[in-house]
Amino acid sequence: xxxxxFRRPDDWxxxxxxxxxxxxxxxxxxxxxxxxxVMPNLSPPVTSAAMADAYRxxxxxxxxxxxxxxxxxxxxLTDHTDAADLVAGHKAGIFTAAKLYPAHATxxxxxxxxxxxxxxxxxxxxxxxxxxxxxxxxxxxxxVDIFDREARFAEEVLAPLLARLPKLRVVMEHITTEExxxxxxxxxxxxxxxxxxxxxxxxRNALFQGGLRPHMYCLPILKRERHRLALRKAATGGxxxxxxxxxxxxxxxxxxxxxxxxAGVFSAxxxxxxxxxxxxxxNALPNFEAFASLNGPGFYGLAPNEARVTxxxxxxxxxxxxxxxxxxxxxxxxxxxxxxxxxDAAS
Ligand code: NCD
Ligand code: ZN
Ligand code: ZN
Numbered sequence: 001x002x003x004x005x006f007r008r009p010d011d012w013x014x015x016x017x018x019x020x021x022x023x024x025x026x027x028x029x030x031x032x033x034x035x036x037x038v039m040p041n042l043s044p045p046v047t048s049a050a051m052a053d054a055y056r057x058x059x060x061x062x063x064x065x066x067x068x069x070x071x072x073x074x075x076x077l078t079d080h081t082d083a084a085d086l087v088a089g090h091k092a093g094i095f096t097a098a099k100l101y102p103a104h105a106t107x108x109x110x111x112x113x114x115x116x117x118x119x120x121x122x123x124x125x126x127x128x129x130x131x132x133x134x135x136x137x138x139x140x141x142x143x144v145d146i147f148d149r150e151a152r153f154a155e156e157v158l159a160p161l162l163a164r165l166p167k168l169r170v171v172m173e174h175i176t177t178e179e180x181x182x183x184x185x186x187x188x189x190x191x192x193x194x195x196x197x198x199x200x201x202x203x204r205n206a207l208f209q210g211g212l213r214p215h216m217y218c219l220p221i222l223k224r225e226r227h228r229l230a231l232r233k234a235a236t237g238g239x240x241x242x243x244x245x246x247x248x249x250x251x252x253x254x255x256x257x258x259x260x261x262x263a264g265v266f267s268a269x270x271x272x273x274x275x276x277x278x279x280x281x282x283n284a285l286p287n288f289e290a291f292a293s294l295n296g297p298g299f300y301g302l303a304p305n306e307a308r309v310t311x312x313x314x315x316x317x318x319x320x321x322x323x324x325x326x327x328x329x330x331x332x333x334x335x336x337x338x339x340x341x342x343x344d345a346a347s
Contacts, residue, residue, distance in 0.1 A: 002313040003344065004285055008305040009272065009292035010035040013134075013173055013194045013245030015264070016059055016071075018042055024324045025250050026062035028268035030069035032343075034305040037134070037245070040076035040099055041108035047076050049089030056094070068307075072096040072300075074134060078111050079118045083125040090131045096300065097132040097171070098122075102153075105138045106219045107249065107263055112136075116161055123161070127168040132300070134171045137180065138220055147204070150220045151179035162187055171299070174199070174247045176220040178230035184241050185234070192299040194245020195235045197274035198265045198333065203228045214256040215331050218249060219263040235275075235291055236284035243296035246271045252328035253321060269332045270318055273339035276311055280340075310344040 014029055014036040016022045029036055038059065040046035046055055052073040059071045075086050075098040089095040100119075101112030113119055126133055137158060138149035158172065172184055175193040184193040196218075198206075204222040207213055216222065234242045248271065249264025256262050267274060272292070279288045297304045315338040321329040 005310040006289035007293035008034045008307040010296050011246050012037045012296045013247045015039045015249045020325045020327045023062050027064050030063045030067050035070045038071045040074045045076035049094045053094050074099045081122045083122045087129050097134050099134045101136045102140050105140050127165045132169045137172050150177045154179050154183045176223050177227045181234045188241035192241050196247045200278045214261040218265045236282040238287040240295045244292045250330050267333040270334045270339040273341040276341040311341045312344050314342050316342040
């Protein structure tokens with residue numbers, strides 16, 4: 001039985017939601033990770049420092065007793081973002097970064113940015129003040145195939161933006177393509193990328209395995225096998241620009257198993273086990289700590305966590321569903337199956 005001890009990891013892309021859902025999902029992330037970058041796509045979105053500060057307090061109220069966990073807050077950019085509030089919020093330690101959702105690209109992105117040209121003064125202020133830009137990197141034009149939206153964003157939006165603002169630091173969130181990984185690698189002095197467990201484990205066939213699989217549906221959507229292989233190489237190869245970000249994105253079961261099902265994979269309960277499976281299969285366990293615990297803090301200029309945790313290759317049964325008080329049920333990654341690794345009880 002293999003075992004691995006590493007610094008307590010961080011999750012650089014998390015959706016906690018709010019209310020009863022937040023109460024249910026927050027402990028899974030807080031127990032497994034030291035810190036998390038918290039996505040601001042609530043309804044209404046987190047668009048000001050005051051809203052982010054209040055949201056952080058609501059999250060902290062859901063962290064179990066005795067668990068040490070730090071949420072790192074982000075600002076949801078709109079066409080009307082107040083650059084002064086963002087910069088002041090960053091200086092005050094409330095905002096770690098700002099998030100670009102192209103309007104209508106994904107869940108709760110209706111208030112997102114209609115064109116980066118509309119927010120150039122905000123992006124300039126971010127570049128000047130060292131505030132990282134986190135991107136949901138997909139174009140949204142109806143004529144662009146859903147499987148090509150990330151590669152087109154890299155080429156048409158991100159590459160020109162990087163050229164225009166040489167000081168802007170960017171995280172391409174939840175990369176899903178070879179093209180995304182290549183752009184990040186080519187600009188690794190000031191770019192990073194998060195990679196989800198599902199994009200490392202599955203290709204787009206998983207969406208149709210014996211029938212339609214709503215719990216495999218997320219955005220950006222699962223891609224072809226050649227992209228999965230490129231992502232596995234990026235994640236497990238030890239390059240500092242690639243780091244752990246689950247994009248754990250819970251939606252109620254009845255809202256995923258629906259005529260128009262929500263996008264998002266809820267992975268928090270099994271995230272570390274899922275990533276460990278990938279690294280074990282690639283014979284890359286020695287590089288796991290860099291991906292999970294070092295590269296993310298390195299990008300954000302933070303110290304890595306001091307505590308160590310140990311995981312063992314001992315399968316653990318995963319619940320069929322998880323109840324959210326009065327609101328419905330959640331189906332996590334690996335639901336009803338077993339996760340291949342588990343935390344050593346003694347660690
Ligand atoms: C996310 C969500 O549900 O908030 N969904 C998803 O499929 N990834 C939004 C996002 O990260 O794009
Ligand atoms: Zn996204
Ligand atoms: Zn997300």
